Every structure is written in structure tokens, then in C-alpha cells.
Amino acid sequence: MNPNFPRLLACGVFALAASAGEPTTRLNPFAGQNLGEIRAIAKAESRPAGENLRAAWQLYYELEGSWKPKAAKPKPETVQRLDRLRAKLESLPQPPPFDENVPMKTVGLAHDANDPKFTTQLETPEYQNQKALVLVYLSEHEIDRPQAANRAGRLLTVLAVSHPWDWQVHALFARLLADAGQSAVAWKMVANSLFLNPHPDLDDLGYFAFIGRIAAVNSWQEIQLAMREATPDQNLAEQAIKDSNVMFAPGAEPRNFPIKAP
Numbered sequence: 001m002n003p004n005f006p007r008l009l010a011c012g013v014f015a016l017a018a019s020a021g022e023p024t025t026r027l028n029p030f031a032g033q034n035l036g037e038i039r040a041i042a043k044a045e046s047r048p049a050g051e052n053l054r055a056a057w058q059l060y061y062e063l064e065g066s067w068k069p070k071a072a073k074p075k076p077e078t079v080q081r082l083d084r085l086r087a088k089l090e091s092l093p094q095p096p097p098f099d100e101n102v103p104m105k106t107v108g109l110a111h112d113a114n115d116p117k118f119t120t121q122l123e124t125p126e127y128q129n130q131k132a133l134v135l136v137y138l139s140e141h142e143i144d145r146p147q148a149a150n151r152a153g154r155l156l157t158v159l160a161v162s163h164p165w166d167w168q169v170h171a172l173f174a175r176l177l178a179d180a181g182q183s184a185v186a187w188k189m190v191a192n193s194l195f196l197n198p199h200p201d202l203d204d205l206g207y208f209a210f211i212g213r214i215a216a217v218n219s220w221q222e223i224q225l226a227m228r229e230a231t232p233d234q235n236l237a238e239q240a241i242k243d244s245n246v247m248f249a250p251g252a253e254p255r256n257f258p259i260k261a262p
Helices: 035-045 051-063 076-091 116-121 125-142 148-162 167-179 183-196 202-215 220-229 234-248
Strands: none
Touching (some): 051 076, 051 125, 076 125, 125 167, 167 183, 202 220
């Protein structure tokens, strides 16, 4: 993937005014902020997944890991479904700033759901179609199609900047960046994802640890603290830590945690 795509994100998309904070971990990208308020805005941005987005998630799950040498080859009908969905999504009109003929401008992060900027950051059917297209490109990346990672990276950059509250976009970008060896930026994106997520569950916490393991930019102790502070359910946090602990043993291989669909 072209290394220029995520540079503006590496500096931190989230520049907010300081107020009383909650988490103490230095991995929290919203230091000095009230986490409940941050997540309330993220929740207000989202809407239930439409037909195209649900179909794209299903294909992504079916094709994830297809690049591995011992993995079963994708079924021809699955690849045909992928091609049909890509053709459908690419034929739809692209809303600004997704159209390549429209210069992308810095959107800026809305401070709350009443901010006029927030209306441009709401999840719409048109935006969901672009998100579905990202998943199509990522699925193509899983089956080693040329330029699929570049296409996914370009579109994820636009999505993450224009809709910065979408925690799933940050999670998807983190995986692509980690695969591309851009560990530091991948780690920033997965931290954004975890702390934006209104209801992180066992899979979300495990995915955070997984990216932390393959990014190898922070200690396991700090990652555990972040997992505990990202959820009020400490039993859930301890279970996630127990499940993830094996990845951090000397010489251990990271266990794959898939990104959870809505």
C-alpha cells in the first residue's frame, strides 16, 4: 500500500478540547475526554447495516485467510458473488468527498452530536456503500488480487477522515496497515477503534490485543490496562486477557481475531 495514504491519520485525527478524562492508560487516544460522551457521539453516528454492507461483511468473512498457503481455495460461486457486488457498488454515484474528481477537504471532528459538522459525519446509505466497497477490496486482498490493498487503503483514508466516529473503519484500517508493516499507525487506528466502540465485547478486546501483538509497539501490561479500562465489565476484560495471554508468551504466534461485523 502506498505509504502516503495514512500519514494525516498518524498525526491523530482526534484533536479535541480537554476536559475531565476517565481512562488512565496512555493508549487512550482521547486523553482528557469523558469516554462516555465520546462513545455516545460514536453511537449517534451509526445506523443498522443495509443489504450491500451485510453482503460485503459476509464475503469478507468467507474469504478471510484465503491467501494462506494451506487454506482452501475460495469457491468459484463465492468469487462470482464478490465480482457482482464490486461491479454493483462501483457503478453507484459516489458522494463527495469520495468522488476522485472532487478534492478531499479536511472535515474536522465534530465536538458533539449538535455540532453542524456532525451532520456530514452521519452514516448514510451512500456512506455504507463506500464502506461495503472497502470490504470488497479487502476481500480481494485476501485472495491476492493485484492493487486490492492500494484501493482499500485509498478508500479507508477518505472514510476515516470524513467519518471519524466510525470505529469499524478504524479497525479495518488497522488490519490493513498491520499487514503492510506500518505498525505504529496500525496501533493508533486500533486504539481509536476500541475507545470509540460504544459496546466493546470479547471479540473486540481480543482484536485489540491481536493488533497490539503483531504491531509490537507496546507492552502486554499496558495493553491489559487498556483492555480493562475500555469496558465496565471487568469479568469480560479478564476473560479477554486470559484468551489473549498466550499470544504474548515468548516465541508464540499471534492468534487471529477477526473483525466483528455489526
